[in-house]
Amino acid sequence: MTTAPTTTSTTPAGAATPVVLSKSAESALPTVAAVPSRIDGPRPTTGVPFARLIHVELRKMLDTRAGRWLLIGIGAVIAVALTIMFFNEGGQHAFGEYLQATTMPMALILPVVGILAVTSEWSQRTGLVTFGLEPRRARVGWAKTVAALLVGVAAFATSLVLAGIAHQGAVTFRGITPDWTMDGLVLLGAGGYVLLGIAQGLGFGMLLKNTPAAIVLFYILPTAWSILGSMVSWLRDAAVWLDMNQTMQPLFEGSLTGEQWAHLGTSVAVWVILPLTVGMWRLTRSEVK
Amino acid sequence: MITVERLTKRYGPFTAVDDVSFEAKAGLVTGFLGPNGAGKTTAMRIMSGLTPATSGTATVLGKPYAALPNPGRHVGLLLDASAQHAGRTGREVLTLGAILMGVGRQRVDEMIDLVGLTDKEANRRVRNYSLGMRQRLGIAHALLGDPEVLILDEPANGLDPAGIRWMRDLLRGYANEGGTVLLSSHLLNEIERVADEIVVIGHGKIVAQGTKDELLAGAGTFTRSTDDAALMAALAAESIVAQRTATGGLQVDAEPIAVGRIAVAHQIVLTELRGGDSRGLEEMFLDLTADAAREEVAA
Numbered sequence: 001m002t003t004a005p006t007t008t009s010t011t012p013a014g015a016a017t018p019v020v021l022s023k024s025a026e027s028a029l030p031t032v033a034a035v036p037s038r039i040d041g042p043r044p045t046t047g048v049p050f051a052r053l054i055h056v057e058l059r060k061m062l063d064t065r066a067g068r069w070l071l072i073g074i075g076a077v078i079a080v081a082l083t084i085m086f087f088n089e090g091g092q093h094a095f096g097e098y099l100q101a102t103t104m105p106m107a108l109i110l111p112v113v114g115i116l117a118v119t120s121e122w123s124q125r126t127g128l129v130t131f132g133l134e135p136r137r138a139r140v141g142w143a144k145t146v147a148a149l150l151v152g153v154a155a156f157a158t159s160l161v162l163a164g165i166a167h168q169g170a171v172t173f174r175g176i177t178p179d180w181t182m183d184g185l186v187l188l189g190a191g192g193y194v195l196l197g198i199a200q201g202l203g204f205g206m207l208l209k210n211t212p213a214a215i216v217l218f219y220i221l222p223t224a225w226s227i228l229g230s231m232v233s234w235l236r237d238a239a240v241w242l243d244m245n246q247t248m249q250p251l252f253e254g255s256l257t258g259e260q261w262a263h264l265g266t267s268v269a270v271w272v273i274l275p276l277t278v279g280m281w282r283l284t285r286s287e288v289k
Numbered sequence: 290m291i292t293v294e295r296l297t298k299r300y301g302p303f304t305a306v307d308d309v310s311f312e313a314k315a316g317l318v319t320g321f322l323g324p325n326g327a328g329k330t331t332a333m334r335i336m337s338g339l340t341p342a343t344s345g346t347a348t349v350l351g352k353p354y355a356a357l358p359n360p361g362r363h364v365g366l367l368l369d370a371s372a373q374h375a376g377r378t379g380r381e382v383l384t385l386g387a388i389l390m391g392v393g394r395q396r397v398d399e400m401i402d403l404v405g406l407t408d409k410e411a412n413r414r415v416r417n418y419s420l421g422m423r424q425r426l427g428i429a430h431a432l433l434g435d436p437e438v439l440i441l442d443e444p445a446n447g448l449d450p451a452g453i454r455w456m457r458d459l460l461r462g463y464a465n466e467g468g469t470v471l472l473s474s475h476l477l478n479e480i481e482r483v484a485d486e487i488v489v490i491g492h493g494k495i496v497a498q499g500t501k502d503e504l505l506a507g508a509g510t511f512t513r514s515t516d517d518a519a520l521m522a523a524l525a526a527e528s529i530v531a532q533r534t535a536t537g538g539l540q541v542d543a544e545p546i547a548v549g550r551i552a553v554a555h556q557i558v559l560t561e562l563r564g565g566d567s568r569g570l571e572e573m574f575l576d577l578t579a580d581a582a583r584e585e586v587a588a
Contacts, residue, residue, distance in 0.1 A: 048390075133390065136355065
């Protein structure tokens with residue numbers, strides 16, 4: 001044993017004696033390790049603006065293959081649905097019916113965007129970076145919520161436009177009688193259906209931190225209500241208050257009694273507000289690994 | 290600068306980090322050395338605000354990590370190079386970071402260039418990256434915000450020897466400009482090539498810390514003479530312990546100068562006299578590693 005190990009590390013950065021590196025299969029490293037340049041100006045003394053967090057979270061929803069295919073999938077389902085309607089029964093459908101055809105696929109699939117926005121931080125372990133760059137995790141949670149809801153609003157606006165184009169197309173090319181009637185409450189119901197689904201997905205994601213578990217629970221819940229409700233009588237009574245598929249129904253019909261509003265409010269509190277609240281609490285407390 | 294004081298983290302009955310205190314100073318590379326499972330990663334996650342400590346404190350630049358405004362512009366983190374979304378391109382990973390930190394997009398190109406990823410590689414998805422490429426992407430991400438402090442967990446893992454040499458030069462240059470570097474490794478020779486100061490951790494506890502020269506400095510003296518037996522007797526008379534080594538010569542528990550003086554006084558001819566081998570750190574580290582390995586086998 002000699003004193004060799006101590007001799008090498010005391011030389012300064014190899015600027016004077018460039019190291020020739022091996023030509024490996026991967027790109028060769030620069031021959032001289034350069035020190036990164038400084039960024040001009042003082043270091044920031046204020047936190048990351050919330051708008052920037054939203055921007056990044058929006059981008060993260062769309063920059064992966066999974067996210068992109070999800071949106072392409074929704075688009076494809078909508079296109080198929082509209083095409084069928086356009087040719088079925090001579091295209092004689094009201095605008096409201098076309099709207100249903102464009103909104104339904106979104107309401108069904110977009111919650112996955114909400115789920116993935118949260119669970120990928122754990123499953124892909126990107127949380128190490130995300131929460132390292134913004135340690136105030138509740139802000140990240142809210143940025144994800146706002147970003148996912150923005151996606152929902154944009155999707156709903158798109159579904160309105162597509163339904164309008166399809167209906168107008170049927171009027172122009174198939175000579176149907178135009179029917180643009182649209183109850184405000186129905187519109188609210190359709191929009192709410194999309195946005196509440198996304199919010200629920202976010203809540204489930206935060207609560208379970210696990211992609212398959214959140215997705216399965218989200219999709220199995222309505223079916224579970226109808227199956228269990230048909231077998232257990234008290235569950236059937238509870239479903240009136242708690243099964244969101246049931247409580248949302250009057251919205252689409254355009255009229256709600258006071259009690260039906262109460263049903264709707266209760267189910268939203270239990271399946272959307274509660275998971276989001278508890279999930280947000282978990283998000284801020286969990287250890288990021 | 291990073292200051293860790295009496296940091297402890299328990300998971301139920303298991304103590305992952307046990308009363309750890311040290312300081313990583315500006316302008317120096319501090320090596321955090323320990324076998325796998327020694328608590329390095331847990332300690333680094335606590336410093337980065339990702340894991341709450343059971344007790345004790347960790348501050349970066351004088352503040353708890355979570356209190357740093359826009360921390361990416363102050364501290365560069367690389368905690369796990371594999372913790373990236375497999376479906377994103379390397380460039381996209383850096384772009385997201387640049388947007389969040391509020392640094393220009395040209396900084397992304399600059400960092401890709403700095404770590405030697407080609408344009409083609411940067412546009413590939415992380416799924417198709419080798420571990421070495423992920424490490425380089427991670428280092429690029431850590432340097433993106435022009436931070437004052439770097440916290441790197443096993444950054445040399447997966448780099449080839451040329452890559453390790455490159456990283457060493459990079460970190461040396463960065464520290465020379467006043468930056469603070471804390472990097473962990475489970476490999477002694479990796480750390481001793483890069484670090485100025487070393488903190489050795491085993492079973493969650495600090496077992497040694499100091500400058501590299503202190504830790505690697507040999508214990509005692511190695512000497513050979515024309516008459517080892519006489520020398521041993523002379524040393525014993527001064528109540529200095531000496532041992533014959535298997536290959537001949539004596540390992541003496543004293544400074545070389547003391548051994549030289551005694552030899553002169555007794556007119557013994559020395560054929561060799563030097564500081565003892567730097568066995569201490571290596572042996573201590575091997576003991577730690579062997580413990581950890583035994584536990585793995587038992588588990």
